Amino acid sequence: MSLAETAGLLADRTRAAFCLALFDGRAWTAGELARHAGVSASTASEHLSRLVTGGLLVEERQGRHRYVRLSGPAAAQLIESLAAFTPDTATPAGLRESTRLGAEARARTCYDHLAGQLGVSVAAAALERGLVTEEAGLAVTEPGRRWFAELGIDLAALRKSGSRPLLRSCLDWTERRNHLAGAAGAALCSRALDRRWVERIGSGRALTVTAAGRVAFADLLGIDTAAT
Amino acid sequence: MSLAETAGLLADRTRAAFCLALFDGRAWTAGELARHAGVSASTASEHLSRLVTGGLLVEERQGRHRYVRLSGPAAAQLIESLAAFTPDTATPAGLRESTRLGAEARARTCYDHLAGQLGVSVAAAALERGLVTEEAGLAVTEPGRRWFAELGIDLAALRKSGSRPLLRSCLDWTERRNHLAGAAGAALCSRALDRRWVERIGSGRALTVTAAGRVAFADLLGIDTAAT
DNA sequence: GCAACACTTCGGCCTCCGCCGAACCGTGCC
DNA sequence: GGCACGGTTCGGCGGAGGCCGAAGTGTTGC
Known part of the structure; x- marks a missing residue:
């Protein structure tokens, strides 16, 4: 895992939308995130697997649902500094600040x-x-x-x-x-x-x-x- | 500028190597960075332009040299959280810590x-x-x-x-x-x-x-x- | 058992982008 | 002026990866 690969996890419109949504601290299902970002279920599934493998998210399977949430404070910190650096990103409606x-x-x-x-x-x-x-x-x-x-x-x-x-x-x-x-x-x-x-x-x-x-x-x- | 675009700036092996090198706080020339990362001068030139446009670096032209350095604490903070999240990244030999x-x-x-x-x-x-x-x-x-x-x-x-x-x-x-x-x-x-x-x-x-x-x-x- | 449903896997398409070499431009040195 | 040198621009190549739909798997509810 290199720094570039870590950044690559967030260097995609859809994956960034997922993480920003998850910044609220709640666990979301794969389907909710797919609808939220406007992509198909299959696309969302692949993105989530990458984010979990990369350690940014953790998942919990419950029956036919796949819940994901941010893996912890380090992940939230990373997203926060990214958002802080990006000029006109609306500050995520998170809890941290x-x-x-x-x-x-x-x-x-x-x-x-x-x-x-x-x-x-x-x-x-x-x-x-x-x-x-x-x-x-x-x-x-x-x-x-x-x-x-x-x-x-x-x-x-x-x-x-x-x-x-x-x-x-x-x-x-x-x-x-x-x-x-x-x-x-x-x-x-x-x-x-x-x-x-x-x-x-x-x-x-x-x-x-x-x-x-x-x-x-x-x-x-x-x-x-x-x-x- | 979206969060994904900001992350995209660092989601490349070569650009990440540039930023990690610049993390020491010094200003480097384009040529030094190209040699450091092992890419051609033309490739380095394009990468630097993207990083400057993205606000991560600032440049100063002096004669035929192009000096670049990190734009400031916000950029350093971003690179730091990225490195902190990436498990086995050698902590950059920077000054901050x-x-x-x-x-x-x-x-x-x-x-x-x-x-x-x-x-x-x-x-x-x-x-x-x-x-x-x-x-x-x-x-x-x-x-x-x-x-x-x-x-x-x-x-x-x-x-x-x-x-x-x-x-x-x-x-x-x-x-x-x-x-x-x-x-x-x-x-x-x-x-x-x-x-x-x-x-x-x-x-x-x-x-x-x-x-x-x-x-x-x-x-x-x-x-x-x-x-x- | 069957149907509905959430999710996953696979194949194919297409765009994006990182890379280089060659040609070019400007600066500095003789 | 002429040359060396740092940097830039451009064209072209090749690989990576984001997207979808179709088919498949496992779970839930009737």
Whole structure:
């Protein structure tokens, strides 16, 4: 692997479009990316293989889906300096620049789910308590299903309602670990907002954990949010 | 200019070799780079034009020579993240990683001339006092010639002796400003070492300004090196 | 079992681009 | 003026690679 080959990975309109899209930290399917970039499925497939082989992306197969996301902070850093150098590239709608600031690093929304220190703590606790499992992609366990039901979230209904995956992982740049996304992750986030466990700071993505939230997160997941 | 086009600038073996060579901060001629990368002069010429147009390099024409150097910190940053991502790329023999440390940031040698805060101070003072001029490339003025002569440096002899340019500028990454290189810059540096105005710290590139040096730099150029 | 679907592999087309040598231009030296 | 030399421009060659559609594989849902 030479420097020129690394640069070559990003020296194509379509592959660059993929990486810019993935810069949001979420995992995308091959089909979503193909549609996003306006190329055929076969073309997208070949591009993704190159990007994965080159180490820029990592993939996770789930049934007939191929999820890809940026491999980590080094990949994001590379794309960022490339975008920074390119004069009129719209700054990717990513998280990095904003999350360096303190409030958002502690707790924020990432699209419609929880992220930041709070987000990864929730994900880690859910894993540790066996509510979700990581074998063969992220999935909710039977105890997890009951846990969600106690919060008034009906996973069976969620699964039926949309084409969206129930649970997927989403790379958190500030923490360099995954947090919970997908329909279940979004439902959990909206429940936390409904019950005032977290509140938005101003109009941005930053969140603050309320007194009620501290009690709830400790009860439900054993998380200490005192420092959050 | 798109992100893919920017990446494309570096997605070629030869152009990557050019940029890695230029990462040392010096200005190279087109011919030097062609020989370094093992391509013909015509091929090198075309590559350099692309790199300059793309904003990665800047050029300065001096007589029949075309000097190029990295355009600035943003370009260096880009090449650095590319190299950082590429697993087995030998870290370019550049200045950046080492110069973040304090001692070398204050005063060091860059190849055979002075760099760091001391280097740019000398360059700035020489310009301000009219010893060198920047019009149409860096050149020594008549007062400058006498100034060098007082130090026992015969510029006419230097010019005759080698094919090396008398004076060229060299971008200083720590200071983001130019310092003096070329035969005259090297002569000045070796004189400073001879007269113990500066001394090497250990075996590296770092220098320390001696008490005699503080007096000399103040006398000769009006530079206050107390903090250096 | 069958159909729908997401993705992959393969073959072929076509464009792009890196390379060189030859001819040319300007500068510097005698 | 004449020559050497650094750099540039141009034409042509050959390989790399991006694209698609068609056919194939594995998964999910009925």
